[in-house]
Structure formats: C-alpha cells, structure tokens
Amino acid sequence: xxxxxxxxxxxxxxxxxxxxxxxxxxxxxxxxxxxxxxxxxxxxxxxxxxxxxxxxxxxxxxxxxxxxxxxxxxxxxxxxxxxxxxxxxxxxxxxxxxxxxxxxxxxxxxxxxxxxxxxxxxxxxxxxxxxxxxxxxxxxxxxxxxxxxxxxxxxxxxxxxxxxxxxxxxxxxxxxxxxxxxxxxxxxxxxxxxxxxxxxxxxxxxxxxxxxxxxxxxxxxxxxxxxxxxxxxxxxxxxxxxxxxxxxxxxxxxxxxxxxxxxxxxxxxxxxxxxxxxxxxxxxxxxxxxxxxxxxxxxxxxxxxxxxxxxxxxxxxxxxxx
Amino acid sequence: xxxxxxxxxxxxxxxxxxxxxxxxxxxxxxxxxxxxxxxxxxxxxxxxxxxxxxxxxxxxxxxxxxxxxxxxxxxxxxxxxxxxxxxxxxxxxxxxxxxxxxxxxxxxxxxxxxxxxxxxxxxxxxxxxxxxxxxxxxxxxxxxxxxxxxxxxxxxxxxxxxxxxxxxxxxxxxxxxxxxxxxxxxxxxxxxxxxxxxxxxxxxxxxxxxxxxxxxxxxxxxxxxxxxxxxxxxxxxxxx
Ligand SMILES: Nc1ncnc2c1ncn2[C@@H]1O[C@H](COP(=O)(O)OP(=O)(O)OP(=O)(O)O)[C@@H](O)[C@H]1O
Ligand SMILES: [Mg+2]
Numbered sequence: 001x002x003x004x005x006x007x008x009x010x011x012x013x014x015x016x017x018x019x020x021x022x023x024x025x026x027x028x029x030x031x032x033x034x035x036x037x038x039x040x041x042x043x044x045x046x047x048x049x050x051x052x053x054x055x056x057x058x059x060x061x062x063x064x065x066x067x068x069x070x071x072x073x074x075x076x077x078x079x080x081x082x083x084x085x086x087x088x089x090x091x092x093x094x095x096x097x098x099x100x101x102x103x104x105x106x107x108x109x110x111x112x113x114x115x116x117x118x119x120x121x122x123x124x125x126x127x128x129x130x131x132x133x134x135x136x137x138x139x140x141x142x143x144x145x146x147x148x149x150x151x152x153x154x155x156x157x158x159x160x161x162x163x164x165x166x167x168x169x170x171x172x173x174x175x176x177x178x179x180x181x182x183x184x185x186x187x188x189x190x191x192x193x194x195x196x197x198x199x200x201x202x203x204x205x206x207x208x209x210x211x212x213x214x215x216x217x218x219x220x221x222x223x224x225x226x227x228x229x230x231x232x233x234x235x236x237x238x239x240x241x242x243x244x245x246x247x248x249x250x251x252x253x254x255x256x257x258x259x260x261x262x263x264x265x266x267x268x269x270x271x272x273x274x275x276x277x278x279x280x281x282x283x284x285x286x287x288x289x290x291x292x293x294x295x296x297x298x299x300x301x302x303x304x305x306x307x308x309x310x311x312x313x314x315x316x317x318x319x320x321x322x
Numbered sequence: 323x324x325x326x327x328x329x330x331x332x333x334x335x336x337x338x339x340x341x342x343x344x345x346x347x348x349x350x351x352x353x354x355x356x357x358x359x360x361x362x363x364x365x366x367x368x369x370x371x372x373x374x375x376x377x378x379x380x381x382x383x384x385x386x387x388x389x390x391x392x393x394x395x396x397x398x399x400x401x402x403x404x405x406x407x408x409x410x411x412x413x414x415x416x417x418x419x420x421x422x423x424x425x426x427x428x429x430x431x432x433x434x435x436x437x438x439x440x441x442x443x444x445x446x447x448x449x450x451x452x453x454x455x456x457x458x459x460x461x462x463x464x465x466x467x468x469x470x471x472x473x474x475x476x477x478x479x480x481x482x483x484x485x486x487x488x489x490x491x492x493x494x495x496x497x498x499x500x501x502x503x504x505x506x507x508x509x510x511x512x513x514x515x516x517x518x519x520x521x522x523x524x525x526x527x528x529x530x531x532x533x534x535x536x537x538x539x540x541x542x543x544x545x546x547x548x549x550x551x552x553x554x555x556x557x558x559x560x561x562x
Contacts, residue, residue, distance in 0.1 A: 175430070178423075178426075178427065179430065181416075181419065182416055182419070182427050182430075185416035185417055185418055186414045186415075186416055186417070188378065188410060188414060189410060189414040189415070189416065190427075191378065191398045191399050192376060192378070192398065192401075192402060192407070192408045192410060192414075193402060193427050193430045193475070193479065194399050194400070194402040194403060194430050194431035194479070195399055195430060196397075196399045197399070297418075
C-alpha cells in the first residue's frame with residue numbers, strides 16, 4: 001500500500017525541499033538579485049521548453065511560434081492588470097485563453113496539411129504578432145508596456161512550473177497522449193485505428209500555445225516592462241535549443257535543457273555574442289553526436305536514481321516488501 | 323451468389339488525385355463471410371480502392387455502402403467504428419511503440435476492457451512470435467513479424483470486414499503460405515475479407531471471388547477458380 005504511493009511521496013518531498021531551499025535563499029538574502037532573476041527565468045524557460053516539446057516532440061509537428069504565443073499571453077495579461085486594473089489571476093486566465101485562441105486560429109487550418117506548413121505558418125505568425133503589437137498604441141507601440149504590477153514571486157513561479165509539468169505529463173500519459181504518439185509514429189495508421197488526427201494535432205498544439213501564454217504572463221508580471229521586440233524569433237530559437245539539447249519527446253529532458261541553458265546564458269550575460277555562438281554550437285554538437293538530445297525519449301524517474309546507486313530507496317523498498 | 327448478404331457495395335466510385343484519375347467508376351460487392359480479392363498490375367488502383375473504402379482518400383463520385391449504411395462521407399477515423407479494419411500496404415506499424423502498445427492502439431476505439439483482454443489473448447495465441455516479442459519495439463521486428471503485428475492490430479478492432487493490402491509483400495515463400503492460411507482462419511472465424519494481392523496465384527487459391535483491375539477500371543470479375551483458369555488472366559497475372 002505504502003509502496004504504491006512511495007514514489008509520489010518522495011517526489012513531493014523533493015519538490016518541497018527544492019522550494020524551501022530557494023525560498024530561504026531569497027528571503028535570507030543568500031541569493032543575489034541577479035541569480036534570483038535567473039531562477040525565475042529558469043522556471044519560465046521550463047514552461048516554454050516543455051510546452052514546445054509537447055508539440056514538437058510528442059506529436060511530431062514542428063512549431064516555430066512559441067515567441068508569438070508568449071507575446072500574446074504577455075500583452076493580454078498586461079492589459080488585464082496594467083490597463084484594466086484587474087487582479088493577476090484574471091491576467092493568467094486571459095493570457096492563456098488568448099494564446100490558446102491564437103493557437104486554434106493558426107493550428108486549425110495548417111495542421112490539416114501535411115509537411116512543413118506548420119513551421120512556415122508559425123514562423124509567420126510570430127513575426128505578425130510582433131509587428132502588429134508594435135503598431136498598436138493601446139499597448140505602447142514599439143516601446144511596449146510599462147508599469148505592469150510586479151506580482152510574480154518564487155511561489156507563483158514554482159507552482160506554475162509544477163502545474164504545467166503535471167498537466168503535460170498527465171496528458172501524455174492518458175489515452176489522448178497515446179493517440180498523439182500514434183499520430184507522430186504514423187498518422188495514416190493512427191487514422192485507421194480511429195484516431196481523429198486533426199483533433200489531436202490541434203489539441204496538443206493549443207495546450208502548448210496556452211502554456212507559452214502562461215509563460216508570457218509570468219514574464220510580463222516579473223519584469224513589469226515588456227516590448228514587442230523581445231518576442232522575436234531568437235526567443236523561439238532559444239527554446240528550441242533547450243528542447244533539442246534535452247531530447248525531443250522527453251519531458252524531464254526539457255527541464256534539464258532549460259536549466260542548463262539558462263544557467264549557461266546567465267554566466268555569459270556580459271558577452272551576448274558568445275551566448276549565441278554557444279547556442280548554435282550546442283545545436284550543431286548535439287545534432288552530430290547526440291541527435292536525440294541528452295535524454296533521447298527517456299525520462300528521469302525515481303528508477304533512474306535507483307539505478308544510479310540510490311541504495312537508500314532500494315533498501316527501503318526491500319524492508320517494506322518483507 | 324444467391325443467398326449471400328452483401329456486406330459492402332461500391333457503386334460507380336471515382337477517385338481523383340489532383341489531375342490523376344485513379345479510379346474510373348468501380349462497381350464491386352463483397353458478401354458476408356466471403357474472401358474477395360482484387361488483383362491487377364502496379365498502379366492499377368488497388369490500394370486506392372481500399373483507401374476509398376476506408377475513407378483515407380475521398381471519392382469524387384459514387385457511393386460506398388457498408389451493411390446497408392452509406393459510408394461514402396464518413397471520415398477515416400470513424401470508419402473503424404463501423405467495423406472495417408485496414409491492414410495497409412507496407413504494414414505501417416507504430417515503429418517506436420512496443421508490440422503490446424501497437425496491439426493496444428488497435429483497441430483504441432473500444433471501451434469493453436474484458437473483450438479487449440480476450441481479443442489480446444486470441445491474437446497472441448494466433449501469433450506466438452508476437453507473444454515472444456511482446457515488449458520489443460515494433461520497428462525492430464522482421465518484415466514477416468511486422469505483417470503479423472499489422473494483422474493483429476487490425477484484429478484488435480474486432481472488425482466485421484478486413485481490408486488487406488498486399489500482406490505477402492516482401493515475404494519468403496514459407497511465410498507467405500503462413501500469412502495466407504492465417505487469413506483463411508480469420509475468415510473462417512467470421513470476418514469477411516477483401517484482399518489486394520500481387521501474388522495473384524495464392525490470392526485466387528483462397529478467394530471465393532475476384533476482381534481484376536486495370537488502370538482504374540474493373541475489367542474482369544467472377545468466381546476465383548474460374549478466373550484462375552482463364553487464359554488471359556493466366557498470361558497477365560499468373561506468369562503464363
Ligand atoms: N497520393 C497520391 N497522389 C497522386 N497520385 C496517386 C496517389 N496515390 C496513388 N496515386 C496514383 O493513383 C494510381 C493508382 O495507385 P494505387 O496505389 O492505387 O495502385 P496499386 O494498384 O495499389 O499499385 P501497387 O500494386 O503498385 O501498389 C497510380 O497511378 C498512382 O500513381
Ligand atoms: Mg498498392
């Protein structure tokens with residue numbers, strides 16, 4: 001009985017410990033402002049990478065529109081709080097909803113088609129969003145929005161990351177996820193087994209878009225200032241590198257990729273040119289030596305730790321079964 | 323064919339791929355419990371006929387009736403719910419999923435867990451090789467094993483009619499025989515079969531009736547034994 005819940009209990013404990021360590025580091029003044037910012041960014045990047053992976057890794061589509069969906073979320077959220085004076089939770093709902101609707105508008109016509117249409121359409125979408133935002137005075141035009149309430153703190157980031165990952169994990173693990181996997185493996189055969197392939201492609205795409213929107217809302221309400229030019233293709237490219245390095249089709253891989261690359265760019269902040277070189281190099285190196293990414297399609301689970309010499313877990317397990 | 327109930331009827335079915343006119347008015351019937359085969363040269367339109375039935379390609383004109391219901395406009399993912407399973411050309415197993423997961427995908431539309439379990443046992447009994455490789459990734463199976471998996475996956479939908487597209491393609495003679503006898507067994511247990519084959523000799527041997535397709539048109543049809551005796555059929559499809 002206990003054994004069944006043991007992994008979940010352990011996972012919760014690990015999360016609680018992680019949460020507390022960072023919280024103590026922040027409130028105790030042990031972490032510099034620079035690193036606090038980067039920890040928050042890490043969380044936002046985890047949401048971006050894992051949601052892009054849901055689209056590109058698990059359903060096998062190729063979206064390049066994440067910066068666009070993030071921008072939709074960021075500006076919608078900012079309008080809700082800064083312009084309309086409504087509370088932050090409403091900003092989250094509105095931002096995710098707007099990004100999801102944008103996802104339907106882009107996804108529905110293009111996902112019906114085979115091949116690279118989605119990549120092209122999402123690339124175009126990202127650029128259109130940016131240019132349109134630059135020309136709307138209501139959201140500040142090219143200089144963007146200011147005075148967005150700075151409400152995002154560590155608990156909000158942490159909960160958002162955990163809930164996003166749980167949502168994606170449960171989706172993948174459900175019969176919906178199996179259907180998505182079948183579509184990726186062979187869409188014709190999936191269709192013959194009764195999978196509505198357009199529905200699942202669009203569904204996964206829209207969930208991914210909504211989560212990118214969430215990342216955007218968090219981003220806006222941490223920095224308090226947002227400009228359309230921040231949401232350029234380079235942002236999508238960064239997220240793509242995180243997904244590729246971590247492993248297309250591995251959720252924990254996306255977490256690892258996001259953490260690694262956020263840390264790397266934190267160290268290289270002073271020399272942004274070097275950062276771009278590093279990203280490009282990483283992409284090439286991983287494409288040549290490990291095209292499946294660090295984790296391939298595998299997941300880091302408790303078993304992984306067990307195998308890696310988690311003697312404690314094995315021993316505890318043995319005691320319980322006796 | 324007096325007395326046999328028609329399970330499938332194609333009435334003047336046309337298919338266009340853009341400018342290519344692949345099917346030019348196919349009329350075809352399959353009776354309940356029959357094995358009917360469709361033979362013809364490469365590019366004659368055999369696969370297209372099966373795909374028109376299963377809704378994967380849209381027919382530009384004509385009507386498909388299955389068990390009295392017009393299914394011409396039914397989308398592909400709903401066809402399997404009507405009781406038609408397709409074993410596609412080239413097997414198309416889910417390469418990165420295990421044998422078990424492939425079979426489970428076959429039962430994707432079903433919710434009767436008890437029945438699914440029964441059918442799983444039945445399939446694994448029929449294909450002991452799959453049972454031995456139950457957790458192996460499907461992409462690493464041999465061609466013959468993949469064919470068995472594709473048939474097993476289709477059986478998991480519990481079909482009334484099974485469409486098989488060149489199940490013997492690329493298989494060694496012994497395995498071809500095995501696959502054909504499996505098709506016969508499946509038929510004897512109550513599943514109607516529509517079979518597309520390059521191996522016309524074997525196909526005609528196990529079939530009740532057959533249709534000969536040439537560039538999108540049916541040019542001959544009749545009882546399989548009679549077709550097998552006709553000189554022009556022998557020359558064109560049976561190698562002499
Ligand atoms: N997706 C497609 N787009 C365009 N033309 C197609 C498509 N699929 C098939 N065709 C054309 O339709 C015709 C019939 O093809 P089909 O695949 O049905 O032949 P077949 O009888 O199954 O041949 P084979 O024995 O080689 O499998 C061919 O001329 C083929 O080139
Ligand atoms: Mg064919």
